[in-house]
Amino acid sequence: MSTTKPENNKMRFDLQIIASWIEPGSRVIDLGCGEGDLLKFLMHHKGVTGNGIEHNESKAAQCIEKGLSVLQGDINEEVLDYPENSFDYVILSQTLQQVYEPDTLIRSMLRIGRKGIVSFPNFSHWACRLQLLLSGYAPVTQQLPYEWYNTPNIRVITIKDFKKFIHRVGFNILKGVAINTQSENRFGKIIDVLPNLRATYGIFLIGNGPV
């Protein structure tokens, strides 16, 4: 895994990592941008042209109030309207596990953007494995805090699965990092040894280009 240094310790740790991968002055769209923390950081510190899509009315409105260019809508629908290569980076942060058609969305991402950045909670973390093995119940963790019947996370993804999936849909992983952090935490560490077992999140830079 790459030697990535997180930026700005006021943001969530995974977002700090994503920010560190983005070239200054680039065009960025954040799919599922929440309250726009990452976009705001990127605009102020990296001079990017930032866009966001957020389904939740209140969160989308908060973004616009902060002076971000954000659309309220469904990411799967909204990505379809942008011309090809409208962006340098298309970010899908901690949302992939809630997407109904991940391959369609990933293809759309790399149609409208040159590169994609995808992060997701790693379901093969040892705590998940141990819970299932010892208790026999579906794992409930800090990263995936729901019961099977109320979870919005309809996809179970592991770091290994994601890599396999990206190659299967015909793209390349340009960079990847596994981290250990709690869901809303500003602090965390990068996991280089046994990431699929020890990391709570995976973050990947994907694209059409060579590795």
Place this chain on the structure above:
Amino acid sequence: MSEYIEHDKDANSVGIVEKKLYTFAEPPGEMVLESGARLGPVTLAYETCGTLNADRSNAILVLHALSGDSHVAGYYKTEDEKPGWWDNMVGPDKGIDTNKYFVVCSNIIGSCMGSTGPCSINPKTVLPYGLDFPVVTIGDMVDAQKALMDHLGIKKILAVVGGSIGGMQVLEWCARYPEMVTAAIPLASTTRHSALTIAFNEVARQAIMADPKWNNGEYYFGPKPDLGLAVARMIGHITYLSDESMRHKFGRRLQDKSDFSFNFDADFQVESYLRYQGKKFVERFDANSFLYLTKAADYYDLEKQHGDGSEVKAFSKTNAKFLVVSFTSDWLYPTYQSRAMVKAMKKNGLDVSFCEIEAEWGHDAFLLSNARLFALIRGFLERVYNETRKQ
């Protein structure tokens, strides 16, 4: 749009404002309208709040809807009961902050609130125009506003803002004078009326024209078609509300009685409300203006006029930054229409923000005091203003 202007007692007000008149297009240099007809002289009633800065870069043009006027905010006299129609949005430290921006609002041509319209005097006959007034379009309204901007020495408008028919003018500004518009905020609006909206307008127009007192538009020296205009307004008010808001506001409650009257008086509160709104409207609005303005709105078709039928092409000339807002309970200009324009803007690579505000008040929601709308407009304007400063 509705009559009910909320008095914003706690907040600041722009204070005393003055209605001004600007007359142009004196014959033989009349304005050539979209229909080919000529109109002149043309007078626009307008008001301004705030101060135009030295480099003339802080102007915001507010565009009113069907029954609005130039009186966007503040008071004419200290004893005025009500402030301007958008006083909850326009003022010091408000959504459109008059400490920062120079706000201009003019009455649209075809209206009856000081600008040239069917009740104005036709210089050729020295009588009110009546139906001799040429049919005006949204584009003609915008052309007249452009003349006012030229008169005020404003070459670049920071933002054009308006709801409903005002939103159509916003879109038309972007298509007609793209080089002049930095940012645009169409609220609860559409690029063209649906059949449903045209249908309501047609019924309203028929109500006026079926009133014998309308007399083919020649009523200015006799009794006015008050009944027809009141019914037209009642229809309008139904479309401005929603099933939900009417249920909350009136339900099946009776007005000042405990049982039915068993005649055709206003039994229900909703009947009484509509009658009251109708009656109040005829005191201030001209029936012919109602015909002309609703027709202009029905004719409006941004795709057809600026995009050869393509909504995407219609936005190809503009480079404005957009904030599009719709309201969940608006069935007159439903969200799908706003989403369609957002889609076309995106396909052109334009900078667009969009929010569908959850509001139960139907189409009228854009005029009511709404913390969310206030903050959206404020945040968006601040961004575009700062971006122009950086350049």
